[in-house]
Amino acid sequence: MLTARPLPLPSLRSHLADYVALTKPRIIELLLVTTVPTMIVAAHGLPSLWLMVATVLGGTLAAGGANAINMYVDRDIDKLMARTRNRPLASGRISPAAALRFAVGLEIVAFFFLWGTVNLLSATLAVAACLFYVFVYTLWLKRTSKSNIVIGGAAGAAPVLIGWAAVTNSLAWAPVVLFAVIFYWTPPHFWALAIRYRDDYARADVPMLPVVASLKATAHRILAYTLLLWGVTLLFAPVAGMGLLYIVAALVLGAVFTAYAIRLVRNTTKVMAMRVFTWSITYITLLFGAMALDQLLRSGF
Numbered sequence: 116m117l118t119a120r121p122l123p124l125p126s127l128r129s130h131l132a133d134y135v136a137l138t139k140p141r142i143i144e145l146l147l148v149t150t151v152p153t154m155i156v157a158a159h160g161l162p163s164l165w166l167m168v169a170t171v172l173g174g175t176l177a178a179g180g181a182n183a184i185n186m187y188v189d190r191d192i193d194k195l196m197a198r199t200r201n202r203p204l205a206s207g208r209i210s211p212a213a214a215l216r217f218a219v220g221l222e223i224v225a226f227f228f229l230w231g232t233v234n235l236l237s238a239t240l241a242v243a244a245c246l247f248y249v250f251v252y253t254l255w256l257k258r259t260s261k262s263n264i265v266i267g268g269a270a271g272a273a274p275v276l277i278g279w280a281a282v283t284n285s286l287a288w289a290p291v292v293l294f295a296v297i298f299y300w301t302p303p304h305f306w307a308l309a310i311r312y313r314d315d316y317a318r319a320d321v322p323m324l325p326v327v328a329s330l331k332a333t334a335h336r337i338l339a340y341t342l343l344l345w346g347v348t349l350l351f352a353p354v355a356g357m358g359l360l361y362i363v364a365a366l367v368l369g370a371v372f373t374a375y376a377i378r379l380v381r382n383t384t385k386v387m388a389m390r391v392f393t394w395s396i397t398y399i400t401l402l403f404g405a406m407a408l409d410q411l412l413r414s415g416f
């Protein structure tokens with residue numbers, strides 16, 4: 116008599132990989148690209164290595180916890196979208212209860228780690244960003260408003276506040292303007308991706324802008340936010356006392372971003388949208404890199 120063989124249990128390596136996937140590491144990379152340069156600007160030079168490591172590690176834990184909670188909440192719609200149906204919760208490789216315990220645990224560890232190694236202000240900002248991302252964006256706006264990513268994107272701008280607070284244990288106008296840079300960068304970055312996955316979002320009944328508006332209208336909105344972003348990056352120069360290297364970088368990079376946005380208005384296709392999306396990642400990396408280099412060179416590093 117033949118008997119069915121039991122299905123093999125997942126290996127420890129693949130199980131750990133699923134838990135890492137819950138944190139959305141690619142998104143964390145983008146968030147942390149902004150943290151260290153902000154710390155360099157706040158310190159007018161290179162902060163201590165330990166402070167940078169502690170801030171980045173604590174920020175990674177906090178952002179990972181927030182992303183895991185987001186994946187826990189969105190597991191129903193993730194099953195409906197081709198882009199997300201293979202995520203650990205949507206595919207059933209991790210149970211919702213286990214994922215939620217993991218996510219909350221990360222947030223608790225992040226708060227106490229940042230409090231103990233950096234300062235209470237940074238720890239509070241990190242947890243506040245998580246709460247905003249979960250309750251304002253994920254639970255409220257994402258499924259109900261076409262402005263979801265505009266308002267919800269504020270959570271993604273928190274790392275610059277955390278990085279500044281880590282160095283100075285305070286906030287000022289400079290980090291507020293940097294917050295605005297990320298705030299205005301997020302919509303064109305995400306809307307370009309949403310054009311590519313418009314059908315996915317429509318299938319899941321998520322009112323991302325390309326779903327509820329025409330692609331041409333979305334492209335025009337991307338251009339408008341890109342122009343606002345360009346202006347805010349230039350405003351940062353006098354507010355933070357940046358040098359010529361940063362100013363030239365902000366001018367050139369903003370001009371290139373605007374050119375991409377104009378091309379999208381003229382040729383509103385998924386291929387062009389993905390070029391805008393790809394450039395937006397390069398843009399933010401180069402902008403913050405120039406910001407850090409500007410301060411390091413001026414400090415005589």
